[in-house]
Amino acid sequence: MPELPTELDDASLVARARLGDAGALRAIYDRYRPLLQRVASSFAELDPDDADDVVQESFVRAFRNLGGLAAPERLGAWLVTIARNRSLTRLARRKARQEMQGELSREVEARGDEVAEMPDPEAALELDVVRRIVAELPEGPEKQTVHLFYVEGQLSAREIAERLGVGKSAITMRLERFRARVKRRVLAEVARLRGEGSPGRGDGR
Amino acid sequence: MSNMTHLERGTARRLLAGELTAEQARRIADHLDGACERCEALLAEETCGLDGPVDRALLALGPAAGKPGNDLEWARIRRQLGIRRRGWLVGLAAAAAVMLVAGVSLRIFQHDPGPWDGVKGSAGAPVTARLRFSVVLPGAEPSLARGASGLTIPEEASLLFRVEASGPADLALLRVDGGELVWQGRATRAGAIDVEEQGRPAAYPLRGLRGRQRFALVAAPSLGPARLEAARAALASGAVPEGPEPLSLDVVEVTVR
Incomplete structure (x- = not known):
């Protein structure tokens, strides 16, 4: 009987996603979407629409870089890091726009998405x-x-x-x-x- | 790191990377055991590889109360990633399966063996698995045809796959030319398995594909992600996958017009 993507552990999901299995990507999205949304919502300056945008950007960024994830079993921590960085980037850009200070935006943009191995x-x-x-x-x-x-x-x-x-x-x-x-x-x-x-x-x- | 008082930029990262001596690590531990606002300020600002694990741990304190995913957002993500939707056709496949049971006569498409040089081999493999398929044509009265390698098939058709395994095995169905993992499953005993999606027979749509399409069934008693990826890469480059034990491999080819 085929194993449903939702039943797989993170490392197996990543392996299947790297093979182009759209079902595995969707399973990752369903599994971690609530967590990423919580990360974005920890920044009170982001409204609910901002938080949704952060979640979406985070998944797009993560899925584009899935091949570079060194520790697939730590997928969740990696995704959370990306969501946090996306949130900070959004805040910094907003602040830069408001204060005409581009420095902050560039600094946050340079943050890495690495997870401690x-x-x-x-x-x-x-x-x-x-x-x-x-x-x-x-x-x-x-x-x-x-x-x-x-x-x-x-x-x-x-x-x-x-x-x-x-x-x-x-x-x-x-x-x-x-x-x-x-x-x-x-x-x-x-x-x-x-x-x-x-x-x-x-x-x- | 200088004389250890406060953290400096990069110290945390080097500690996590195992680049510091045990003595240096002990000094950091002793210092950080005390409340140090300066080090906290640095850690708040600096990404060191602990951010993801710490956030995960913090969020694990309570319920995962974030909003669940939804199809609309997923569609936007998919569009940005450029993922072409190739959903299994569950309803159509179910209808086709009923036709098979009912004994509806099979129509055979034009069979043009062509110049196919597909790989077919299981010599020495502990289990063997064969890939069979039927061709489903949609319409008011869907028609069904027995599949055979070398067929030329219209793109509005879809394929209904069946796997016959000689014993317990991990199975993977790949579309060779796209490098796509079409389906993955496991045979728990010898016999036939219809490829299903969410517990229902599922047909693989050919719409959007053109020309030669090869589908490879890879089987082994245990087929981990690394071996599967190696097999996919080997097939995509036209080679026969190698490994510690022979894989069972069955490739069928159709031409989509």
Whole structure:
């Protein structure tokens, strides 16, 4: 019996998509569309139409570059990275238009879409770190925002701004600040694991 | 990286790439364990390869409540990618399958063997699989013809494929000249399998294709993506796919006019 694309894991879907299987591309789109839309909606300055455009651009960009994806089993993380970069690019272009400052747009455009190729045991630690950080957050606006956006997961950043009665940029800033903290902690964990292992290839100097 | 106090541009990327020593990694870990706004600011700005995994982890905290996909958006994406729609004709194939069961007589198209030099070989393969097909012509009264390699077929026709396998095998049907993976499935035992889409017999439309079209059935007990890609590339270049164990290969050719 033929295996439906929807039943395949990410790596198999990518393999089929690279062979030109349109069904596999559609399955990737269906699987990750909600996630990418959430990424775009974490930027309160983007309205729902912007977010939809970001999603569409992200899939087009991803499918055009599928051949260059080095770790197909990390397809989701790669797509999320692309969606985030597309969101930032859109925001930067808007800002550049508004302020006549093209520099910012060029800077964000230069961001890569790479995904860390870490061994699986390290890849698994991200979720643990995130859960710990959320649990440790002190009560306050940041925790409230993080909870509404990531834990309840129903509202966009724009809708959270309306609900909390604060500016859109404040919500984006809270989410971005929290995300940077998560990155720092994940990087610290990775560094600790690397520090426990054998010496690295280079001397880093 | 200088004397380790704060992260510098590129440090995170080099750490992830395994380019730092264990001692350097330990110093980074010790530093980042403390709340450092300067390093956080740098990480917020710099893409280092952690962004995707971190976002995925963050979004995994709650329900995937983003809007699901829809056909309209998918059509726009497909158009931008230049993907030509070649949907399986499920309804037509189902009607044709009924005709087959009902014993409707088969009309044979003009058979012109032509200069075909197609590959056909399964010598030494642990399983063998054969590709059969029927030609379905749409219309008020769809007609059905037994397929044979070398047929000349009008482009409004579609092909109904059947696979006969000698035993359990992974199967892949490729359109050789377009490098297209037409169908993939698995035979769990010896016997015939009708190519289906979403559980229903499906016909492959020829509309938009012209000239020689070769369809190759590749079979092996296990046919992973890498081997399948190698087989596709070999067939597209006119070679016989090679590998650790022989593949079963059956190629049929039709000419679309």
